[in-house]
Amino acid sequence: MKSVGRRAMLLALVGVVACLAGRDVARAQVNDSGELSIELVDPKVLRVCADPRNLPFSNDKGEGFENKLGELFAEKLQKKLDYMYFPQATGFVRMTLGSHRCDVIMGFPQGDDLVQGTNPYYRTAYAMVTKPGSGLDDVATLEDERLKGKHIGIVAGTPPATNMAIAGLMANAKPYPLMIDTRYDSSAEAMITDLTKGEIDVAILWGPMAGFYAKKFNPPLHVTPLVKETTGPKLVYRIGMGVRGADQNWKRQLNRLIQENQPAINKILLDFGVPLLDENDRPLGAETATKSP
Template identity: 30%
Template sequence: MLPQSRSRRRAGALLLTFIFGGFDGFAANAAPADRANADAREQAGVLRICAAKNQPPLSLEDGSGFENKIAVVLAEAMNRKAQFVWYERPAIYLVRDQLDKNACDVIVGLDSGDPRVATSKPYYRTGYVFVTRADRDLNIKSWSDQRLAKLGHIAVSFGSPGEVLLKDIGQYENNMAYLYSLVNFKSARNEYTQVDPAKMVGEVSSGGAELAVAFAPDVARYVKASVTPLRISLIDDDAVKRNGEKVPQRFDQSVGVRHDDTALLEQIDAALVLAKPKIDAILQVEGVPLVPISR
């Protein structure tokens, strides 16, 4: 089963790397970047950004995705023009199909330390959240909360930490038919099956689900826009499976480039410092809850 969103926040990171490229020994190394072309692009003042055409709310071809906006701010801080290289397929394929093939040079919004790429210094940190109706006053903040076992439908993304922990507390089977109904009963095994984050939030708003578990950037826009008052609560980073294995809930976010693009990465790190106030403003407007960067 493939993880839910790009390489990020995955219970199956190794499987993702095997399928979408990354570790030596598992996948072929990417072809070296064309240095002459890269130098020409720098001189022309262009920053080629890999982006999915239809990955709301992160990336949209009209530029309204908040990661598109961050990319523009980054390019401006580098004194370059943002040139989006749009891709039809979901963002999870961008590294393998676009970046590694030198179709573009930068991906915004990857987990820091993603093994498929070289990542910048983190520019924000956030995590998974519980989304509930405000009138329920549940205020659940941890997977150790015993009330989770007594709730009705819980919406999670396939391949996510939420799915892993829902199974661990013995509630996955009770929710299985409901979860597959969110994707018209399409099998999530051995293929990328995305649960629309707007639909997850809508399920909570309508009462179809008592709680949704999602990565904050995926749902913050829809929670903020909901006519029904909703509560978004960052999940405490204390989730542990019954076997003692920790399941991380919070992640630093970075910009990714090819491993050999060291000069570009240095420029990005410097530009992120300059762009930080504007990036923070974009995240604030989006409604993404933040926690201090870990490193």
């Protein structure tokens, strides 16, 4: 999903399709024990690659859930936390991780070959957002006939757009741009604003964004993860962290941190409204969030 998502998911997802310009040569550092470290920019600092304005993921005020995860990991590693900020757009990986200005991207869909991924630390899906009382609260799939003729917001180029096209929902769809400069624009925020104003009937967003914006309203907007699609691409993804291809020891260390701190990680994600799913696509709540993705 990366690039099928948050960086095409997220990432197409939200969007970023950048490209690493070749393999980086890691800079050597000497740590306190006198051993040579060739993987990290500075062994004493957790240096995170992040977008300065991309809530709920991160911002330069430290308000996103990836900021909170960075704080958690820095504490566990007993390192200082620092950031290399760059807009989540074309060139993000190349200008941050690929240029050795930072050592980890806190959220990257599994399967994206721009980086080497850690083990996943959460599993989520694109989601449908509706207003309470709209009559669409129990719609669970884009194939539902009740969506015919509805005005549906969709980020252009993201996986659910394909599902919508197959279901014949594009005629009345309102597209929002995938590739944006997050310093100035937010397709997710614009879509949710249109939903609350009645300009669209349904918003289709990457799960973390859907949950984050839904919580801002009283009563909260209704969020339904799209886990029941039978046509088009699957809309559920595992999200891990991204490191450079050569950074094997660092990857193993992050994997241990994820395993040892999964309950704390899940709590952070749930606090931000991220719709967490287990391997059977069932929602994880506070009482079940000790499970690994």
